Amino acid sequence: MFWDENFAYCIGIIASDGNLSPDGRHISIVSKDIEIFENCRSRLKPTAKVVMKASGHCSDKKYFLLQFSDAKLYRFLMTIGLTPCKSKTIQLVKVPHVFFRDFLRGLFDGDGSISIFANKVSKQPQVKMRFASASRNFLEWLKNEILTHSNILGGYITKDGRCFTLSYGKKDSTKIINFVYYSNVKFYLKIKYLTCMRASGETVDTLLLGSSAARHGGSSPLSPTI
Numbered sequence: 001m002f003w004d005e006n007f008a009y010c011i012g013i014i015a016s017d018g019n020l021s022p023d024g025r026h027i028s029i030v031s032k033d034i035e036i037f038e039n040c041r042s043r044l045k046p047t048a049k050v051v052m053k054a055s056g057h058c059s060d061k062k063y064f065l066l067q068f069s070d071a072k073l074y075r076f077l078m079t080i081g082l083t084p085c086k087s088k089t090i091q092l093v094k095v096p097h098v099f100f101r102d103f104l105r106g107l108f109d110g111d112g113s114i115s116i117f118a119n120k121v122s123k124q125p126q127v128k129m130r131f132a133s134a135s136r137n138f139l140e141w142l143k144n145e146i147l148t149h150s151n152i153l154g155g156y157i158t159k160d161g162r163c164f165t166l167s168y169g170k171k172d173s174t175k176i177i178n179f180v181y182y183s184n185v186k187f188y189l190k191i192k193y194l195t196c197m198r199a200s201g202e203t204v205d206t207l208l209l210g211s212s213a214a215r216h217g218g219s220s221p222l223s224p225t226i
Contacts, residue, residue, distance in 0.1 A: 001076045006043045008099035009187040012106020013040055014077065015093050016133075020084045025074050028067035036109060037066045039187040045070060087134040092141040100149045102187070105180040107131060107142070109189040114173065116199050127199040129173035131166040139166040150179045174200040 001007070013036055018029045029040060030053070037050045048068035080094040095103045111132045119126050133139050136157060143155045143166055154172040158165050168176060177196045181188065196202075 003096050003099055005102045006187050008102035009106035010040045010043050012103040013110045016107050016110025022084045025069045025071040030063050030065050033189055034064055035189050037064050090135045090138045101180045114195055114199055127170040127173045129168045132163050134163055136164045139164050
């Protein structure tokens with residue numbers, strides 16, 4: 001497989017929102033964000049179809065499903081750490097050093113979130129960036145990789161029900177934002193990019209945003225928690 005920035009982003013999406021079927025060839029991604037599918041389909045399988053699906057016992061089809069067959073890609077994903085029923089068993093993902101920030105951006109767009117809120121005492125704006133996973137070992141690996149690639153010393157892991165969360169405060173969140181959103185980046189979820197710029201106090205890159213709007217058509221509403 002040929003690694004590039006967009007492929008690494010897609011690997012991050014698969015590591016978070018993806019699934020490998022036990023049949024050894026089918027790969028699927030489920031999300032509410034159509035941008036994710038347009039990006040992943042264009043890089044991984046341009047001929048794949050995106051369909052709507054329901055979740056759990058709900059009959060409303062609110063989720064997008066991208067599913068395709070690719071035995072070669074499936075075998076490759078197995079070699080870098082992704083497996084069927086990976087949620088609790090994933091340990092790490094082998095990503096080339098130069099593309100780690102793209103992988104991290106994909107992971108953030110998949111299972112990450114960022115919140116902006118006021119400090120209860122000072123009333124000053126606070127920021128918290130989170131990465132969620134059912135595997136604590138994976139988040140321990142991710143925390144170490146973020147330290148290795150961007151020299152961010154903070155971050156802490158907590159358990160929330162059946163899930164674990166790796167969280168970063170305002171200063172470290174800003175560093176991660178600057179790390180993953182670099183000039184001319186192509187694949188990203190626009191609504192999260194806008195919230196990250198608001199959280200970090202950075203100026204929105206209108207050229208970068210414009211290229212995304214051109215690909216995906218129009219703009220998304222800004223939310224304080226994404």
